Amino acid sequence: MSKTMRYMWLYACLFPTFFFVGLFLLYPTVEAFRMSFLDWNMTNYLNPTFAGMDNYVELLQDPIFRSSFIILLAFLLWNIIILQGASILGAYLINYLGNTGLAGFFKVSFTIPMVLPGMVTTMFWLFFYEPGNGMLNHMLGLLGLENWQKIWLGDSQLTAMLSIMMKGFPWVSGLGFLIYLAGFQNIDESLREAARIDGASAWKIFWTVDLQLILPQIRLTTVLVLIGGTQQFSDQLIMTKGGPGYDTMVPGLYMFNNAFTYGKLGTGSAIGVILFVITLGLTLLNMKFMREKR
Amino acid sequence: MNSQRFSRIIVIVFLFALLFFTLFPMYFMLVTAFKTNYQLSINYFGLPLTPHVEFIIDAASKIGVYLKNSLVVSGGTVIGVLAVSSLSAYVFARFDFPLKSALFMILLSFLMIPGILTLIPQFVLVTNLNLINSPWAAILPYIASGQLVVIFVFRTFFEEIPRELTESIRMDGGSEPVVFFRLVLPLAFPIFLSMGLVNILSTWNDFIWPLLVLSDQSMLTVTVGLYRFMDPQQIIYGSMFSGMTLASIPLMVLFSFTMKYFVQGMTSGAVKA
Numbered sequence: 001m002s003k004t005m006r007y008m009w010l011y012a013c014l015f016p017t018f019f020f021v022g023l024f025l026l027y028p029t030v031e032a033f034r035m036s037f038l039d040w041n042m043t044n045y046l047n048p049t050f051a052g053m054d055n056y057v058e059l060l061q062d063p064i065f066r067s068s069f070i071i072l073l074a075f076l077l078w079n080i081i082i083l084q085g086a087s088i089l090g091a092y093l094i095n096y097l098g099n100t101g102l103a104g105f106f107k108v109s110f111t112i113p114m115v116l117p118g119m120v121t122t123m124f125w126l127f128f129y130e131p132g133n134g135m136l137n138h139m140l141g142l143l144g145l146e147n148w149q150k151i152w153l154g155d156s157q158l159t160a161m162l163s164i165m166m167k168g169f170p171w172v173s174g175l176g177f178l179i180y181l182a183g184f185q186n187i188d189e190s191l192r193e194a195a196r197i198d199g200a201s202a203w204k205i206f207w208t209v210d211l212q213l214i215l216p217q218i219r220l221t222t223v224l225v226l227i228g229g230t231q232q233f234s235d236q237l238i239m240t241k242g243g244p245g246y247d248t249m250v251p252g253l254y255m256f257n258n259a260f261t262y263g264k265l266g267t268g269s270a271i272g273v274i275l276f277v278i279t280l281g282l283t284l285l286n287m288k289f290m291r292e293k294r
Numbered sequence: 295m296n297s298q299r300f301s302r303i304i305v306i307v308f309l310f311a312l313l314f315f316t317l318f319p320m321y322f323m324l325v326t327a328f329k330t331n332y333q334l335s336i337n338y339f340g341l342p343l344t345p346h347v348e349f350i351i352d353a354a355s356k357i358g359v360y361l362k363n364s365l366v367v368s369g370g371t372v373i374g375v376l377a378v379s380s381l382s383a384y385v386f387a388r389f390d391f392p393l394k395s396a397l398f399m400i401l402l403s404f405l406m407i408p409g410i411l412t413l414i415p416q417f418v419l420v421t422n423l424n425l426i427n428s429p430w431a432a433i434l435p436y437i438a439s440g441q442l443v444v445i446f447v448f449r450t451f452f453e454e455i456p457r458e459l460t461e462s463i464r465m466d467g468g469s470e471p472v473v474f475f476r477l478v479l480p481l482a483f484p485i486f487l488s489m490g491l492v493n494i495l496s497t498w499n500d501f502i503w504p505l506l507v508l509s510d511q512s513m514l515t516v517t518v519g520l521y522r523f524m525d526p527q528q529i530i531y532g533s534m535f536s537g538m539t540l541a542s543i544p545l546m547v548l549f550s551f552t553m554k555y556f557v558q559g560m561t562s563g564a565v566k567a
Contacts, residue, residue: 010391017382017401017441024416024438025404031415090312093305102306109313111557113320115549118499119517120538123524124319133331133531135322138338170315178561202301231410234501238521252410259414260506268414276411283406 032276035269042263055270064246065254065271072250074161076229080222083171088218090172091180092210107181113173122238125167129153129239153240157247160240164248167235176221183214223286227279251275323542326535327353334531349532350540357540359512360519365544367432367504367515368497372490374437375444379489380482382441383448384474388460398449405442417506431507432515436497444489447562451485452478488559491552498545516541 036055040048059065090110097103113121128135129152137149152163187210195205211218233252236242242249242257251271259268326334328345337343385391386398416435425431455478463473479486504515514522523537549556 007391010385010389013381013385014397016378017445018397020378020434020438020441021401021404024419024435025407025412028412028415028419029407031418032411035415035418090309093309096305097302097309106309106313108553110316111553112546113316114560115495115545115556116320116542117517117520117545119501119520120323120542121319123520123534123538124323126524127531127534133334133529135338170312172312173316175560178557182561227408231408237502255410255414256502259417265414265418272411272414276408279408279410280406 032269032272035266036273038266038269040264040266045263048266051266055266056274059267059270059274064249065251067246068249068251068254071161071248072230075165075250076226078165079225079229082165083168083174084176084218084221084225086171087174087176088180088211088214090170091177091184092206094181095184110173110177114175118234119238121168122235125163126153126239129163154244156244160244160248164235164239167239175224179217179221180214183217184210187213219286219289223282226282230275230279230282320542323535323538326531327539328536329532331531346532349530349536353533353536353540356523357516357519357537360514360516361541361544363429363508363513363519364498364515364517366429367436367508368494370429370433371436371440371497372493374433375440375493376486376490378437379441379444379448380479380486383445384452384478386445387449387452401442401445404439405446409439413502420507426507427510427513429508429513432497432500432504435503436493436500440493440496444493447485447489448482451482455481484555484558487552487555488562490559491549491556492559494548495545495556 035048037051037053038048039051039054094103094106094110097106127133131137131149131151134152136152140146140148150159152159154160191209191213192205195209200208231252233250233256236248236250236253237256240248242253252275255268255271255275258264258271322339325339325341327349328342328347329337330346333342333344333346382401386394420426420431420435425434459477460473463477468476498515499517500515501517501521504518505521508515508518520537520541523534
């Protein structure tokens with residue numbers, strides 16, 4: 001086979017991949033930027049007009065959009081500190097049990113809910129907060145605390161935010177859990193042993209040995225949570241629709257609403273571009289970290 | 295020694311408490327699937343004393359279509375992703391050709407394009423292609439973004455297959471396709487399974503995209519179908535929890551046989567992304 005012929009074959013094998021990337025990733029990426037400069041809504045759907053930076057300027061002056069970033073930040077901080085803390089704790093305690101059957105049992109049992117469809121979990125929590133027959137109000141009733149009962153997802157910003165945040169309690173199950181468990185299991189037992197001989201308490205060993213050695217995993221999952229969490233809005237869409245008012249509105253949901261509820265495709269695209277710039281910054285920062293580590 | 299034993303017991307008790315809260319929703323879902331609204335109100339947490347199976351039957355008639363739609367979307371995506379990525383990854387792993395590293399870098403750079411940026415233009419594109427309410431509206435974009443990590447993982451794996459093995463088949467007169475199908479694919483079976491499972495889970499669970507492009511009642515996937523299941527006017531909890539239970543079964547069954555591969559796939563994909 002001639003060399004040119006051979007190359008043609010190889011490029012032909014790569015064609016499907018690049019066809020998909022070109023049509024469904026590259027083209028929409030370029031389009032997202034172009035659309036963000038258009039005045040494009042339902043009334044002029046067939047004839048969008050060029051609007052320059054108008055969409056961006058409007059967004060920066062939009063109080064709902066601005067507050068959505070504060071709300072997003074609260075969710076992200078919660079996810080990074082509490083959710084990660086829970087999976088680190090769960091993984092650490094299972095690893096503490098050593099190589100026993102019980103540890104294996106816990107590992108498998110905590111993995112099971114991961115394969116539950118996400119919507120099933122969300123619906124359970126929706127039911128949990130439901131005002132009429134929901135579990136939370138029911139339990140408060142059993143405890144004689146009827147006056148504590150609330151429309152949890154709609155009462156106030158505080159109850160709505162906390163309700164969404166508490167979803168998934170106790171947050172052990174998940175990808176982070178698997179990553180941390182693998183991390184803890186890779187730690188050489190002799191390191192802990194050495195600290196023990198030096199008279200360090202279990203608590204001290206956890207802070208000085210275990211936690212230090214899983215820092216790369218913590219960094220990895222933090223970045224994953226940041227990048228994923230910035231884009232995530234289905235919990236808010238399903239549970240509160242961003243309400244009450246705009247009290248749980250995150251940028252992703254605001255983008256979704258602008259594009260698909262209000263039909264403002266230009267404004268929606270501009271929000272998409274802004275979120276892209278943020279996640280790109282986070283990704284590049286992460287790559288810099290990774291390189292420094294090596 | 296005694297104190298160590300004591301702390302061990304504390305840890306075990308604590309883990310069982312965490313596990314209780316983790317698995318409780320599944321228990322509650324299962325028992326409520328067999329209760330009437332009245333039974334729920336008088337016996338909230340307990341086992342149903344006279345189980346009602348009519349909700350499961352009713353939910354099955356509705357959710358069967360959703361399950362079939364999800365199967366088409368996830369199945370189509372997984373087949374597509376594995377086919378497209380194994381081909382590309384093999385070419386990148388085993389051959390030299392002009393622009394090789396540039397092309398690979400281009401692919402990698404698309405890992406940094408978040409789904410949220412392309413959501414709206416992808417929707418416009420799929421609408422213009424007349425794919426709305428066709429399973430392809432989900433399958434094709436899923437393949438496009440799903441293949442990237444898989445190509446990366448496969449390439450590393452293919453590069454580690456010893457050259458002597460492929461050479462020996464070539465010596466025997468085997469052509470390149472023979473090498474690929476007879477040697478490489480069987481060796482790669484576990485990693486195919488891992489990546490396939492991760493893809494099934496992510497496409498099965500996706501909510502926003504099918505909500506947008508598969509909105510026709512007959513095209514709904516399980517996630518969106520369940521969402522529509524909740525009729526806020528008159529919630530029959532037995533039906534709702536029956537639907538949730540039935541929707542959980544297919545993945546539960548699939549993953550109970552393949553847990554090991556799934557865990558490997560989740561962790562390797564995450565580390566490399």
